[in-house]
Amino acid sequence: MSRRSLLRRFQEFSDALSKEQPPGEDPAVGVGLVQGWEAWLRVDASFMDGIAGTNLKLYLRVRSGGHDYEGLSYVSQIETPFFLLELANLRKIDVDIKNKAAWIQAGATINKVYYRIYQKTRVHGYLAGLYTTLGIGGHITGGAYGSMMRKFGLGVDNVVDAKIVKAKGILLDRKAMG
Structure with missing residues (x-):
């Protein structure tokens, strides 16, 4: 996957996450997943691979809304480009x-x-x-x-359960983690 197509797909994913959720609907599943994207995340591991830095050296930082006094999610001490994935609209x-x-x-x-x-x-x-x-x-x-x-x-x-997406696009929950 080229860097350009990876950036475009990440932008689409980021846009989907950042949309305001209509009242009464639940477009999000678990932690940071949007319906319709879950299968894509699990199948297209090259996307998550690239975002995690293993293919294209692009790094991902996740921020779950709220405050970040230390700036760890949006400031870098090294000059490596990174994406900031903001999960503030996933608040059900x-x-x-x-x-x-x-x-x-x-x-x-x-x-x-x-x-x-x-x-x-x-x-x-x-x-x-x-x-x-x-x-x-x-x-x-x-x-x-x-x-x-x-x-x-x-x-x-x-915490009795959580949904977590690994860098390779694998979805984990309590059952999958044993």
Whole structure:
């Protein structure tokens, strides 16, 4: 795949992710996947290969909305070009009180997670911190430190499933990872 076609396809993918989601529709699946693109990501591994830097030396950084005080997602100390994949519009939150669980997309901010749980129940909560503008994707991958971790552990300790796309385009979830 040429660098030009890779850049064009990445732009299409990025545009699809950045579209505002219409109310009542769920165009996103799991963490960073858009319906219709999931199969393409799994089949066209050369695209993910190129983005991951193994073919064309193009690097990908993912930002899940929220803040990034250190600038790690958009500043580079080396002069290597990179793409920034912003997941802020992937922010659907489904709360299941019966099973005491929630499915949260990577771009949802902690304040929205707190609010969505509060709308459903006044006795349950979520293990997160005080920085409510943080995107949940970054919060979880950083361990999810919070004020209740001494009693309940880190937020990441309470994650029961996640959908992750590896660099080769392979989709992983709890079942696939064992």
